[in-house]
Amino acid sequence: MKERLYSITDLAERFDISTRTIRYYEEVGLLTSVDRDTPNHPRFYTQRERRRLKLILRGKRLGFSLQDIKEMVDLYEMNPKGVIEKERILQFTDERLKEIEEKIDQLEMLKADLLLHRDRFLKEVIPDSEAIDTVRKGGEQS
Amino acid sequence: MKERLYSITDLAERFDISTRTIRYYEEVGLLTSVDRDTPNHPRFYTQRERRRLKLILRGKRLGFSLQDIKEMVDLYEMNPKGVIEKERILQFTDERLKEIEEKIDQLEMLKADLLLHRDRFLKEVIPDSEAIDTVRKGGEQS
DNA sequence: GTTGCCATTTACGTTAACGTCAATACAACC
DNA sequence: GGTTGTATTGACGTTAACGTAAATGGCAAC
Numbered sequence: 125m126k127e128r129l130y131s132i133t134d135l136a137e138r139f140d141i142s143t144r145t146i147r148y149y150e151e152v153g154l155l156t157s158v159d160r161d162t163p164n165h166p167r168f169y170t171q172r173e174r175r176r177l178k179l180i181l182r183g184k185r186l187g188f189s190l191q192d193i194k195e196m197v198d199l200y201e202m203n204p205k206g207v208i209e210k211e212r213i214l215q216f217t218d219e220r221l222k223e224i225e226e227k228i229d230q231l232e233m234l235k236a237d238l239l240l241h242r243d244r245f246l247k248e249v250i251p252d253s254e255a256i257d258t259v260r261k262g263g264e265q266s
Numbered sequence: 267m268k269e270r271l272y273s274i275t276d277l278a279e280r281f282d283i284s285t286r287t288i289r290y291y292e293e294v295g296l297l298t299s300v301d302r303d304t305p306n307h308p309r310f311y312t313q314r315e316r317r318r319l320k321l322i323l324r325g326k327r328l329g330f331s332l333q334d335i336k337e338m339v340d341l342y343e344m345n346p347k348g349v350i351e352k353e354r355i356l357q358f359t360d361e362r363l364k365e366i367e368e369k370i371d372q373l374e375m376l377k378a379d380l381l382l383h384r385d386r387f388l389k390e391v392i393p394d395s396e397a398i399d400t401v402r403k404g405g406e407q408s
Numbered sequence: 409g410t411t412g413c414c415a416t417t418t419a420c421g422t423t424a425a426c427g428t429c430a431a432t433a434c435a436a437c438c
Numbered sequence: 439g440g441t442t443g444t445a446t447t448g449a450c451g452t453t454a455a456c457g458t459a460a461a462t463g464g465c466a467a468c
Contacts, residue, residue, distance in 0.1 A: 132415075143415085148456060164416055164463050182372055187329010190455070200383055210387075217384050224377045228370055230328055235366050241342060242359050245352075274445075285445085290426060306433050308445055332425075 129158065129168040139181055146177070154180055154194055186227075196220060271300065271310040281323055288319070296322055296336055328369075338362060 136143045149155045150167070155176060157167035169177075176197055183193035199217060204210045278285045291297045292309070297318060299309035311319075318339055325335035341359060346352045 142457080144458085145456065147416085152455090162464095166415055166464090182376065186369060186372055186376065196380075199380075214384070214387065217380060217387070221377060221380055221384075224373055224380070227328060228373050228377070230324055231366055231370050231373070234324065234328065235363060235370075238338075238341075238359060238363055238366070242356070242363075245356065245359070284427080286428085287426065289446085294425090306446055308434090 127170055129170060130174055132157075132167050132169070135169060135174060135177060139177060141181070149177070149180065149190075152190060152194075154190060154197070269312055271312060272316055274299075274309050274311070277311060277316060277319060281319060283323070291319070291322065291332075294332060294336075296332060296339070 130138075132143045132146050135141075135146055146155065147167075150157060155169065155173050157169055157173070160167065179197050179200075180190075180193050183196065184190075188196070195216075199213065199220075202213060204213050272280075274285045274288050277283075277288055288297065289309075292299060297311065297315050299311055299315070302309065321339050321342075322332075322335050325338065326332075330338070337358075341355065341362075344355060346355050
């Protein structure tokens with residue numbers, strides 16, 4: 125079964141990024157091109173790598189660092205030996221999940237703020253931003 | 267009405283950032299300290315600036331650039347002259363809202379992915395006896 | 409065989425968002 | 439007056455995530 129491969133410009137155009145970016149991702153271990161017998165020879169990527177790239181770009185749009193992204197994406201391809209490592213990975217996954225949920229919450233708040241502002245704005249009652257203070261129960265971290 | 271003011275270290279400790287960061291934010295116009303008659307004199311910030319800082323940090327956690335954040339935070343304090351500018355601001359606000367909603371969606375997808383993975387991971391059959399057999403000493407990598 | 413045309417390597421440049429350090433200023437306390 | 443403590447100003451350093459440019463190599467067409 126010969127797998128469909130993608131050239132670097134294929135991917136670059138498809139995802140609207142530069143080839144340099146892709147090479148950089150490979151350089152830092154986020155992507156892997158198929159083995160080239162000789163160097164100085166064009167790179168090709170499998171569909172699997174294409175999917176990785178997609179995940180990477182999603183992560184970027186969400187404001188994660190490449191380092192963070194690497195750890196998360198690697199999660200999908202790990203297969204842990206032994207109970208201890210499994211436990212460790214599970215814990216890591218849960219931490220990430222918690223972070224994501226927090227981000228969603230904060231985005232919802234931001235959205236609410238903007239909507240509130242938009243509303244006021246429409247009603248021509250231009251607010252003196254005192255009212256926008258987000259007084260949350262917990263503390264300062266909102 | 268004497269307003270409560272905050273020193274730079276006040277804010278730095280309260281929000282767990284460096285004073286340098288706060289000065290930097292002021293440097294790039296994200297914050298404004300109360301007018302100091304003389305230079306070389308400590309900065310103080312109003313509650314209003316404190317709220318701005320809070321918004322800025324929220325933006326940062328969400329992966330926005332300081333430039334983006336500045337534009338959004340400024341929104342809260344604009345009061346537009348004339349219909350044209352009002353229209354412009356409204357449009358900008360709506361664009362931001364759309365972006366935010368997209369981010370939320372993508373985060374939900376990411377969350378779903380991770381949950382799916384977590385699930386598979388949990389259901390993975392681990393044979394009792396072999397699970398303990400962690401091939402530790404100088405084995406091979408698979 | 410040489411002319412284009414890509415792709416690769418190597419390497420130096422760039423920007424954002426601070427960190428860090430040294431010199432200076434001011435204020436309080438001894 | 440000297441010391442201690444804290445802030446302010448430059449000013450240079452740093453890291454991540456690429457951009458960009460120059461030299462090189464492969465290959466197909468002419």
